[in-house]
Amino acid sequence: MKTSRRGQVPAFEVMEIVERVGQLRADGRDVVSLCVGEPSTGAPAAVRAAMSEAMISGVSTGYSAALGMPELREAIAGHYRRWYGIEVPSRQVAITTGSSGAFLLGFLAAFDAGDRVALARPGYPAYANILGSLGLDVVEIDVSHTDDFQLTTAMLDAAQQEAPLAGLVVASPANPTGTMLDAGQMAQIVGWCTEHDVRLVSDEIYHGISATGEVGECAWSHGRDALVVSSFSKYWGMTGWRLGWMLVPEDLLATVDALSSNLALCAPVPAQIAALQAFGEDVHTQARAANVGYDQARVLAQEFAARQGWRLAPADGAFYVYADISTSLQPGEDSRAWCTSLLEQAGVAMTPGWDFDKVNGGTTVRLSLAVGPELTAEALRRTGEWLTAR
Known part of the structure; x- marks a missing residue:
């Protein structure tokens, strides 16, 4: 049977990493994920309450x-x-x-x-x-x-x-x-x-x-x-x-x-x-508090990158850091292999640059800071220990 050529697009690699993180956690592994752009705060309380009321009221x-x-x-x-x-x-x-x-x-x-x-x-x-x-x-x-x-x-x-x-x-x-x-x-x-x-x-x-x-x-x-x-x-x-x-x-x-x-x-x-x-103003208050957490996590990531000799894109907004990790790659290693080893060995998930740049992404990774400063700090601590031990 014929299949569509136009439908043969690459998978979004982030979602494949999310699936692997789920498998590792199901096996009892403690994994800190900096791979997906998903705020850990979840929906605002007022929004959740409105959904609940809508379901109850019919x-x-x-x-x-x-x-x-x-x-x-x-x-x-x-x-x-x-x-x-x-x-x-x-x-x-x-x-x-x-x-x-x-x-x-x-x-x-x-x-x-x-x-x-x-x-x-x-x-x-x-x-x-x-x-x-x-x-x-x-x-x-x-x-x-x-x-x-x-x-x-x-x-x-x-x-x-x-x-x-x-x-x-x-x-x-x-x-x-x-x-x-x-x-x-x-x-x-x-x-x-x-x-x-x-x-x-x-x-x-x-x-x-x-x-x-x-x-x-x-x-x-x-x-x-x-x-x-x-x-x-x-x-x-x-x-x-x-x-x-x-x-x-x-x-x-x-x-x-x-x-x-x-x-x-x-x-x-x-x-x-x-x-x-x-x-509502209460919703914006929650969002502003989350933004403070992203700022704190961004500073932690920038300081860590400086210690590793990584070069960063100027992260003005969103909750990402895009880093050139050339100084941390082993001979013949690219960002995908590096991220796979980091996940399997240290329990830290990052996204290889190949997902965002099919030409030059072999030396870059994206860190999502959406998990907030505490988990970002833990992920960076593990990453530093893993890099030292390599």
């Missing part, structure tokens, strides 16, 4: 409108007024099955098979994998310490000269590096896309998590042609609730609505009901 949890409950879309519009000082019509807010659902809907609405879409390398692997599965031509552009691991308009000019681009994906704060675009840089990116008729997709799911206290720069502060993707997973700690959203330009709204009704009918309604409580 409130209707049937289908919502394809683009989500009107009340939640309005609540998110209010969130943009408070955080960014911009007016977002609630009708242009699409509630999605996590940010992953937003990327799928956005890519399908904006691009045709064969279109060229640019993104940074290293970067979140699902961007390229989803685009590839849809038959799009992925243009990966190398970024490095020289440019703080963010794309520049000069890089985009070079890619455009090779062949016209139809789209661009940017992330700020970025996964795996944690680097951020400031207002001037975002304005330049948005302006370049407008000038060249390139659809921008701005991943803003880590907004609110930063070392500087800044929320992050929203693409819609500089123009309304971009697809802006966000999520309840990171700042709100609601990873398994599978609830995200997308700000949709007017010219794509009907298309996204139609695609959503066919591909998912709607996002999970119980999660939508609970998320109505996600914007």
Whole structure:
């Protein structure tokens, strides 16, 4: 029987590591995991209480409108007024099955098979994998310490000269590096896309998590042609609730609505009901406390990296550290083998750079600090002892 070529995308290696961590723990091993971007705080108390009340009261949890409950879309519009000082019509807010659902809907609405879409390398692997599965031509552009691991308009000019681009994906704060675009840089990116008729997709799911206290720069502060993707997973700690959203330009709204009704009918309604409580001050207090923990863990990781001679990307936001571990690799060893040995021998899980950079990832790893400072410290202690004993 025929199988699809376009469906032959690499697995997300982080999830394979998560599975192995589960196996080791089931066997009685004590494992500290710095591999997955999942806040240890879990969903806020007010959100959990709202979910419990909805289940007990028997409130209707049937289908919502394809683009989500009107009340939640309005609540998110209010969130943009408070955080960014911009007016977002609630009708242009699409509630999605996590940010992953937003990327799928956005890519399908904006691009045709064969279109060229640019993104940074290293970067979140699902961007390229989803685009590839849809038959799009992925243009990966190398970024490095020289440019703080963010794309520049000069890089985009070079890619455009090779062949016209139809789209661009940017992330700020970025996964795996944690680097951020400031207002001037975002304005330049948005302006370049407008000038060249390139659809921008701005991943803003880590907004609110930063070392500087800044929320992050929203693409819609500089123009309304971009697809802006966000999520309840990171700042709100609601990873398994599978609830995200997308700000949709007017010219794509009907298309996204139609695609959503066919591909998912709607996002999970119980999660939508609970998320109505996600914007209260008590929720933000919990998120700010978690951010303090990420900052403490980030400092621990930076100090450890300095002792090992590792070079780090400038981790401005999110809860990741992306490290070049060349000084700790043995002859002939790459990051995947190194991470496997660290997990099996020391009980510490990190993610090899190959997951984020198929060209240069053999010497890098990503550490997720989402577990907080105490577990980060323990993981680094074990890693240091393991490196000394090698």
